[in-house]
Amino acid sequence: MAEEPSERATLWAVARRAGVHAATASRALNEATRPLVAPDTIARVLRAARDLNYHPNHAARSLRTQRSMTIGVVIPDITNSLFPPIVRGIEDFLAPAGYVALVANTGRDVDRERVVMREMLARSVEGIVLATARRDYPLLEEPPLRGLPVVLVNRVTDDALFSSVSTDDRLGARLAVAHLLDLGHRRIAHIAGPDSLSTGFGRKSGYLEGMRSAGVSAPASLLVAADSYAEEEGYRCASELLGRRSPFTAILAANDMLALGALRALDEHGFRCPEDYSLVGFNDMPLVDRITPPLTTIRLPQYEAGSEAARLLLDRIRQRDGPVSAVLLAPKLVVRRSTCPPTPV
Amino acid sequence: MAEEPSERATLWAVARRAGVHAATASRALNEATRPLVAPDTIARVLRAARDLNYHPNHAARSLRTQRSMTIGVVIPDITNSLFPPIVRGIEDFLAPAGYVALVANTGRDVDRERVVMREMLARSVEGIVLATARRDYPLLEEPPLRGLPVVLVNRVTDDALFSSVSTDDRLGARLAVAHLLDLGHRRIAHIAGPDSLSTGFGRKSGYLEGMRSAGVSAPASLLVAADSYAEEEGYRCASELLGRRSPFTAILAANDMLALGALRALDEHGFRCPEDYSLVGFNDMPLVDRITPPLTTIRLPQYEAGSEAARLLLDRIRQRDGPVSAVLLAPKLVVRRSTCPPTPV
DNA sequence: TTGTATGCGTTATCAG
DNA sequence: CTGATAACGCATACAA
Numbered sequence: 080m081a082e083e084p085s086e087r088a089t090l091w092a093v094a095r096r097a098g099v100h101a102a103t104a105s106r107a108l109n110e111a112t113r114p115l116v117a118p119d120t121i122a123r124v125l126r127a128a129r130d131l132n133y134h135p136n137h138a139a140r141s142l143r144t145q146r147s148m149t150i151g152v153v154i155p156d157i158t159n160s161l162f163p164p165i166v167r168g169i170e171d172f173l174a175p176a177g178y179v180a181l182v183a184n185t186g187r188d189v190d191r192e193r194v195v196m197r198e199m200l201a202r203s204v205e206g207i208v209l210a211t212a213r214r215d216y217p218l219l220e221e222p223p224l225r226g227l228p229v230v231l232v233n234r235v236t237d238d239a240l241f242s243s244v245s246t247d248d249r250l251g252a253r254l255a256v257a258h259l260l261d262l263g264h265r266r267i268a269h270i271a272g273p274d275s276l277s278t279g280f281g282r283k284s285g286y287l288e289g290m291r292s293a294g295v296s297a298p299a300s301l302l303v304a305a306d307s308y309a310e311e312e313g314y315r316c317a318s319e320l321l322g323r324r325s326p327f328t329a330i331l332a333a334n335d336m337l338a339l340g341a342l343r344a345l346d347e348h349g350f351r352c353p354e355d356y357s358l359v360g361f362n363d364m365p366l367v368d369r370i371t372p373p374l375t376t377i378r379l380p381q382y383e384a385g386s387e388a389a390r391l392l393l394d395r396i397r398q399r400d401g402p403v404s405a406v407l408l409a410p411k412l413v414v415r416r417s418t419c420p421p422t423p424v
Numbered sequence: 425m426a427e428e429p430s431e432r433a434t435l436w437a438v439a440r441r442a443g444v445h446a447a448t449a450s451r452a453l454n455e456a457t458r459p460l461v462a463p464d465t466i467a468r469v470l471r472a473a474r475d476l477n478y479h480p481n482h483a484a485r486s487l488r489t490q491r492s493m494t495i496g497v498v499i500p501d502i503t504n505s506l507f508p509p510i511v512r513g514i515e516d517f518l519a520p521a522g523y524v525a526l527v528a529n530t531g532r533d534v535d536r537e538r539v540v541m542r543e544m545l546a547r548s549v550e551g552i553v554l555a556t557a558r559r560d561y562p563l564l565e566e567p568p569l570r571g572l573p574v575v576l577v578n579r580v581t582d583d584a585l586f587s588s589v590s591t592d593d594r595l596g597a598r599l600a601v602a603h604l605l606d607l608g609h610r611r612i613a614h615i616a617g618p619d620s621l622s623t624g625f626g627r628k629s630g631y632l633e634g635m636r637s638a639g640v641s642a643p644a645s646l647l648v649a650a651d652s653y654a655e656e657e658g659y660r661c662a663s664e665l666l667g668r669r670s671p672f673t674a675i676l677a678a679n680d681m682l683a684l685g686a687l688r689a690l691d692e693h694g695f696r697c698p699e700d701y702s703l704v705g706f707n708d709m710p711l712v713d714r715i716t717p718p719l720t721t722i723r724l725p726q727y728e729a730g731s732e733a734a735r736l737l738l739d740r741i742r743q744r745d746g747p748v749s750a751v752l753l754a755p756k757l758v759v760r761r762s763t764c765p766p767t768p769v
Numbered sequence: 770t771t772g773t774a775t776g777c778g779t780t781a782t783c784a785g
Numbered sequence: 786c787t788g789a790t791a792a793c794g795c796a797t798a799c800a801a
Contacts, residue, residue, distance in 0.1 A: 089794060100772050105796055112796085117770055132567070134546040138486035139794030142777045147483065158508040160710065167503055167529060179547070181524055184512060201479045202524070223477075339714065365505065366711035369684065434778060445788045450780060457780090462786060484778035487793045 088131035096127035104128075108135070141203070150392060151199035151207040152182045153192060160364050161381065162210065165232060168385020169208055176393055178205075185211055187307070192218060200227070206392045208385075212236050212243075213275045228395040232388040233381075235277045235405070242395060244388040244406040248278050251377040251410035252285025255331050255359045258375070258412055260293050263420045264329040264357060268301040270316040270341060272308055272333035279305075282333045282361060300325035305337055313340020321348055328421035329357035335364040335376055342370070342417075357418040373415035380408050433476035441472035449473075453480070486548065495737060496544035496552040497527045498537060505709050506726065507555065510577060513730020514553055521738055523550075530556055532652070537563060545572070551737045557581050558620045573740040577733040578726075580622045580750070587740060589733040589751040593623050596722040596755035597630025600676050600704045603720070603757055605638050608765045609674040609702060613646040615661040615686060617653055617678035624650075627678045627706060645670035650682055658685020666693055673766035674702035680709040680721055687715070687762075702763040718760035725753050 094104035099120060106112040107124035116124075127133075141147050152169055154162045170180050181204060183195040192211055196218075199207060206228035212219075214237045219229065231243035259267050269286045272279025283302075290297035303319050305312040313332060317340065320327065332338035338360030345352050352358050352372055360367060360376035367374040387406055395401050439449035444465060451457040452469035461469075472478075486492050497514055499507045515525050526549060528540040537556055541563075544552060551573035557564075559582045564574065576588035604612050614631045617624025628647075635642035648664050650657035658677060662685065665672065677683035683705030690697050697703050697717055705712060708723035732751055740746050 090796095091794080101794090102773075102796075103771055106771090109796080115770070120770080134542065136487070136794050137547045138483045138492065139777090140796080141483035142481070142487055142779090142793090143795045143797085145777075156512075157502070158512055160505065163503040163508060167501075170527075170529065179526055179528075179543070182515075182527060183524075184515065197479070198524070202482045339711075364711070366684075366709070366715065370711065370714045371716040435780095436778080446778090447780075447789075448787055451787085454780085460786070465786080481778050484793090485780080487777090487795090488779045488781085490793075 087136070088128075088133040090133070090135070092131055093124060093127045093133045096131060097123040099124065108133075145203075147203040147205055148178050149202060149204050150178055150180055150389075150396075151196070151202075151204040152180045152210070153185060153195055153199075153207060154182065154210040155186060156184050157182065161233070161362060164381035165210065165385035165388075168382040168387075169389040170385075172386040172389035173393070178393070180208075189218065193221075197223060200224075205396050206230070208232055208388050208392055210234060212277070214277050214280060215275070226399075228392055228399070230388045230392045230395070232384055233278070237277075239403065239405055242391045242403050242405065244384050244391060244408065245277065246379040246384065246410045247407045248281030248410075249285035249288065251361060251379070251412075252282040252331065253289040254410065254412040255361070255375075255377055256286055256289030256293075258414065259329045259331065259357060259359065259418065260289075260295065262329075262357065262418060265295055266301065266327040267295070267297070267329045267331060268303070268320050268327040269297070270313060270320070270330060270332045270337050271302060271304045272337070273306060274304065279333055286331055298325070301327055305333065308334050308336050310336045310340040310343070313337030313342075314344045315340070317341035317344035318348070321345075321350075327356075329359070329418070331359045333361055335360035335362045335367050335374065338374060338376070338417075339367075339370070342374075353417050353419040354422060357421070359418060363413055368415060372417045375415045375418040376413055378411045378413050380410075384408055432481070433473075433478040435478070435480070437476055438469060438472045438478045441476060442468040444469065453478075490548075492548040492550055493523050494547060494549050495523055495525055495734075495741075496541070496547075496549040497525045497555070498530060498540055498544075498552060499527065499555040500531060501529050502527065506578070506707060509726035510555065510730035510733075513727040513732075514734045515730075517731040517734035518738070523738070525553075534563065538566075541569065545569075550741050551575070553577055553733050553737055555579060557622070559622050559625060560620070571744075573737055573744070575733045575737045575740070577729055578623070582622075584748065584750055587736045587748050587750065589729050589736060589753065590622065591724040591729065591755045592752045593626030593755075594630035594633065596706060596724070596757075597627040597676065598634040599755065599757040600706070600720075600722055601631055601634030601638075603759065604674045604676065604702060604704065604763065605634075605640065607674075607702065607763060610640055610766075611646065611672040612640070612642070612674045612676060613648070613665050613672040614642070615658060615665070615675060615677045615682050616647060616649045617682070618651060619649065624678055631676055643670070646672055650678065653679050653681050655681045655685040655688070658682030658687075659689045660685070662686035662689035663693070666690075666695075672701075674704070674763070676704045676706075678706055680705035680707045680712050680719065683719060683721070683762075684712075684715070687719075698762050698764040699767060702766070704763060708758055713760060717762045720760045720763040721758055723756045723758050725755075729753055 091101045094101040107116045107121045185191040212231045212234045216236045229241045235243040271283040303316040363376045363378035439446040449469045452461045452466045530536040557576045557579045561581045574586045580588040616628040648661040705719045705721035708721045712719040
């Protein structure tokens with residue numbers, strides 16, 4: 080036995096070696112149809128398959144069954160540390176089900192998203208996990224996606240037309256605000272993320288709610304909006320806040336990159352964190368526990384978000400008319416050293 | 425026109441609409457065979473294809489042409505910040521060529537690598553980029569991979585049987601050693617990476633060469649080997665060095681995670697960096713410029729490594745008997761504040 | 770329980 | 786230049 084199989088063995092090769100027809104071999108090899116085959120035939124086929132190191136040709140199966148066993152994952156940028164855990168969560172959940180993920184990075188370019196989705200459709204993905212949604216996202220209603228299972232992750236749209244998995248951004252911001260209020264802060268500034276993203280909008284809402292429900296005022300002078308989640312923007316926004324001369328003692332940034340930029344701005348203006356200004360971020364990026372000062376932030380269950388999104392997508396693939404569900408994951412406050420009680424004036 | 429195509433249009437549908445045979449439509453649609461078709465036929469076919477929003481069925485094409493237009497990428501862990509830029513480099517290079525990447529995380533589990541590669545072979549990947557190689561890596565010689573184009577990235581094997589793209593680890597370590605020597609250090613310790621990995625071995629060799637060629641001794645008491653590139657290991661190794669009571673004034677860690685662990689150890693032992701001990705890392709991970717002190721490290725061109733690996737792989741796919749080449753990329757010393765001249769005793 | 774026949778959507782070969 | 790035909794490898798309805 081074990082003559083070196085120079086070419087990949089086909090189903091026919093297996094069948095011949097087992098002394099049966101290809102159809103029988105096929106039935107014996109597939110879990111679902113195996114009960115239709117006689118026990119010793121099954122044994123012979125399985126043995127032959129193993130001997131020949133048979134692996135079904137994916138393209139042929141896919142063509143025949145109309146199932147690609149592939150899903151698409153569209154993310155802004157894998158080098159943004161927010162996404163690797165999400166992707167990992169997706170892939171780890173998919174793998175045992177026999178699915179693989181086609182991952183594409185689109186940056187912030189909507190045209191690129193369109194191109195990428197076409198490419199995925201061309202490869203017959205059975206569904207898509209999207210991490211690039213904006214609150215208003217007409218792309219999802221364009222014909223190419225018609226009927227294709229889609230699950231939004233991290234960012235969601237305003238209208239809940241699709242299933243989604245996201246963190247409770249409002250709650251996260253409220254946790255942060257509550258923490259700062261507990262420490263005694265009253266003048267709390269917010270560097271908001273883009274309004275066009277559910278994360279930016281939700282966190283800002285949570286900030287406003289948190290302030291309001293505590294009876295603390297949140298005037299427009301304490302609010303500044305970043306154009307993107309970039310360190311540079313955090314720097315710009317913090318500088319602007321400092322320039323406004325509307326006093327405050329703490330900053331809640333809509334994510335860690337913005338917080339990092341804010342920290343740099345504070346530093347360059349000669350202020351210390353947390354003595355002069357407390358600072359809270361969002362995301363708990365790797366290494367923000369090692370900067371100076373270690374950053375107090377809101378941790379999101381990213382890996383779980385990914386696996387949960389994959390679960391919803393597979394559910395939907397298996398049962399097309401299943402319910403549209405919006406899963407909301409709980410964020411967690413991680414207190415480190417960038418926050419402390421405000422210095423009495 | 426533009427009746428909503430409820431099902432995906434097939435080549436036959438396009439052909440019918442253009443009033444030609446499917447074979448002709450196929451020729452008209454494919455760049456390579458297009459010259460065989462009459463100009464106005466081409467126009468009619470193209471038009472019909474656009475009207476029907478035709479996209480070739482990937483599985484069918486793949487089955488027929490025996491080309492999947494897919495390559496596999498095997499990495500230890502996408503959540504390790506070293507890999508996202510590499511993956512990005514690969515994908516960005518592949519995309520214009522019409523290829524997509526199937527990315528799989530294997531951890532440090534060789535069995536998992538085997539499983540993953542089988543899965544990839546089952547999907548008929550045309551080649552594989554491997555970032556999980558060890559210096560001795562028999563897996564590559566096992567039959568399943570026979571003849572499949574493979575390019576190693578980041579880590580390489582001792583025998584140059586496959587094309588590879590890596591950073592010049594020896595040079596990187598020598599740059600780091602030279603920097604420390606320039607500052608006046610003579611007793612330089614090294615926290616080495618695993619000997620089984622080309623990165624660990626190469627960096628250690630570079631360290632030894634750098635010391636030796638400067639006429640400085642590098643006794644075994646200044647060398648300690650980490651079992652893995654984990655922060656915890658850096659902590660353990662640094663603690664061990666400190667416990668040895670063989671004096672030194674600087675540490676070269678084989679990567680940034682080890683350096684981070686070493687930094688924690690120094691801190692916990694009441695030492696300051698760089699005043700008491702200078703510290704150099706390797707990789708220039710995100711945010712190591714924001715920790716205290718900002719880490720002096722060796723920067724690797726990760727994105728370029730990825731795109732270069734993709735280039736080599738595509739070359740090899742297009743020309744199976746092309747040369748095996750080992751591309752060595754130049755690392756760069758990034759001086760920050762974790763290094764300074766040694767304090768005179 | 771097994772074999773036969775057919776088709777999934779393309780492309781390549783061979784006539785015409 | 787174009788049409789007919791076959792085949793890629795597999796799974797399934799149907800027949801035996």
